[in-house]
Amino acid sequence: MLDRAVGLLRQLGEAGAGGQQLSRLADALGLSASTTHRLLAALEHHGWVERVDGGKRHRLGAALVALAGQAADGTGLRRICRPALARLSGESGETTFLIVRSGLNAVVVDRQEGDYVIESLTQGVGGLMPLGIGAGSVAILAGQPLAEIEAVLSANAGRYAQFGSSLEQVRHRLARVQADGALMLDDSLIAGLAAISLPIRPPGHAVTAAIAVNFIASRLDAEARQALLERMRREVAAVEASLAVPATLSRPPRGGEG
Amino acid sequence: MLDRAVGLLRQLGEAGAGGQQLSRLADALGLSASTTHRLLAALEHHGWVERVDGGKRHRLGAALVALAGQAADGTGLRRICRPALARLSGESGETTFLIVRSGLNAVVVDRQEGDYVIESLTQGVGGLMPLGIGAGSVAILAGQPLAEIEAVLSANAGRYAQFGSSLEQVRHRLARVQADGALMLDDSLIAGLAAISLPIRPPGHAVTAAIAVNFIASRLDAEARQALLERMRREVAAVEASLAVPATLSRPPRGGEG
DNA sequence: ATTCAATTTCCGCATTTTGGAATTGATGCG
């Protein structure tokens, strides 16, 4: 029941803005129409699913956005890292990302725009990719225990091809992170797009997140990239330091509106 | 079962960054410990719940962020409105919001920072408030059919006090939106914080969303506010026009990483 | 007007969930 609901929501996520009709969902999940109907009704009741134009197509509902807003804050990391991301974006003019692990995937939890818009080329908040694909994703994976890395690699191996990487390439990049504590990538997923990423390692814990900067490769030469990397190292060091002191885990001030 | 899972996730959302232990959750929801345990395990398996530091406290997981990223794009509105929000924030220097309805609540679906940071005063993406509270929220409610408005008002009446508004005040603001097609608010929720909001009405449909600009009241005089409002009217008109042509409902390009 | 596909409702059966009780584990106290 719950698993079916999760599958249904995933499927709806794939469907995108236009939504999807009941019968297609039932087919895709191998469920009977009546079961699918009942599930959709229940989810709709909670606002997790809504009808497109009140018609017969279904899509993900706004209640999920609300829940996820709390989830993203929930790690606490987002609030802590946001000023760092803002500084990096502000000073470099490039787009900055905060990425965390979710099972076999990496998820973009926060993102700050730079002056240079690469909107359509990159993942938005909530964007998902296999662990091992994408600069930040690699940085996170590289910081896991060895057995964990192997488990993830073997589970994800089949997914790498569609992102234009081989298992060997992924392994090579992991090694670079482990050697340098950071990763610089060119033509990362998109030709001409470059990225620099750093793992975030809370003192006494394994790596839980990474920050990354994406930019058009031609915009920064080797020297500028090195400078940016050093800048990022300082920001990450500051973040890690502030994680050492558990700080206030209390809720943020319930503020104004939008 | 599903309802209990939803309740559990809501409860975890309330808990915030520090997470919550099983027994408290069970108490809060009136469930037995074994049921709660089973639910948490199932949700954890899907990445919707995770353990804090691998310990015994639970919080919302990153998989929800991923799902919600799709949900937020899912309305299609976010992609369409983002350039408008960016222009408004860029030109005015203030913070801009895109808000949609979710049941009895309004949810912040997108947000663009201005030069002037009011981060801690305002809702982030995913922020939730009762329909009728907050400038954008009022604008949405005012555009619903009359019977709908009354239903929402009576359902939400009890929640207004905690936001410092009375039912009469809400009704008054609704009337202003209906008269002017927009709303200017002072001391909206926070003393010294002002807001301007406009409903977004897709041609041939009821109002489905609103945009709002929040700013420190002292930063803009009456004349500047009027100018900003006119600017917003133009942006909303353009958005509504682009909604008339269903445009491409296809998925966005699967781009690079974060 | 008729047909066909898709959605929605109904209902008896059986699979699943349920919560009390027992077990294990962790933490603090005497």
Added chain:
DNA sequence: CGCATCAATTCCAAAATGCGGAAATTGAAT
């Protein structure tokens, strides 16, 4: 150092709930 306490986890038989086939309804297309 061992005992007591509280929370988390596992187990199990009873039963409630979800399941899907079939029937009814909608509504769009011919």
